[in-house]
Amino acid sequence: QKEVEQNSGPLSVPEGAIASLNCTYSDRGSQSFFWYRQYSGKSPELIMFIYSNGDKEDGRFTAQLNKASQYVSLLIRDSQPSDSATYLCAVIPAGGTSYGKLTFGQGTILTVHP
């Protein structure tokens, strides 16, 4: 079982719709969860992080965390063509030696069509 799993997609949504991206993780003790966005040919950039169960909103983005189900998701409201990218879920595993050691999923390709 992979440590962090995502549906690789591609996920295609029309402009203005809600895009829902999902991620599961295997280490039940993980404490910190992140969503990175990566445009084609570019490097990843952090969109959001979440530590506590529930929802966290930032503009059009909402991260949702359910530690009991070991599940984290990212919702993008009012999707725009400029949101078309690969979205990487990342987790910092449990344990004192993790020191910011991000473990990434394989990424979900999102395409927003006009």
Add this chain to the structure above:
Amino acid sequence: EAGVAQSPRYKIIEKRQSVAFWCNPISGHATLYWYQQILGQGPKLLIQFQNNGVVDDSQLPKDRFSAERLKGVDSTLKIQPAKLEDSAVYLCASSLSKFANTGELFFGEGSRLTVL
């Protein structure tokens, strides 16, 4: 503020040859990471430095990969000899804190390696 600088951006070599990548992190960032990203996959951590000391190199193939961070600033990642499966983008990232639990890593543009 200048970002993470990497060079070269692109490199094509034949298998069994050697290659070196250079990284200059954001000024003041004590933690430096090298990630390998194979096409269609997420980045995989190869090595993590805190200043000039290694924090984690558990996923670095030490028979062919080596990395150093002299003086706690610039870093070099070397592959010798290269294999076909080393074809990937090598991403350097830096962060402010050793306990980078904010997860805010700043990535460079990457060095794309093609091994023929």
